[in-house]
Amino acid sequence: MWPVLWTAMRTYAPYVTFPVAFVVGAVGYHLEWFIRGTPAPPQEEKGILELREDRKLEELVGRDSTQVTSLKDRLEFTPRAALERNRPVKS
Known part of the structure; x- marks a missing residue:
């Protein structure tokens, strides 16, 4: 009889x-909501762009x-190697 019972279970x-798991989960969810x-x-x-x-x-x-x-003043921030030829010489 036990093998038949275990097979059925x-x-x-x-x-x-x-x-059973659904009922336990629902009770736990509502209990937590009641406690909190x-x-x-x-x-x-605000998002990063808004900030x-x-x-x-x-x-x-x-x-x-x-x-x-x-723009001439801004050329000072460019690397010297890139625009060395075209940069006017300051006196």
């Missing part, structure tokens, strides 16, 4: 364990936008 185990309480609404977080745009706008507030550096 092994055959029908998924049909028995799934509802209602969750706080998520805070609106960068805000920072750039704050930097531009105090500056005069008509005063820009010339």
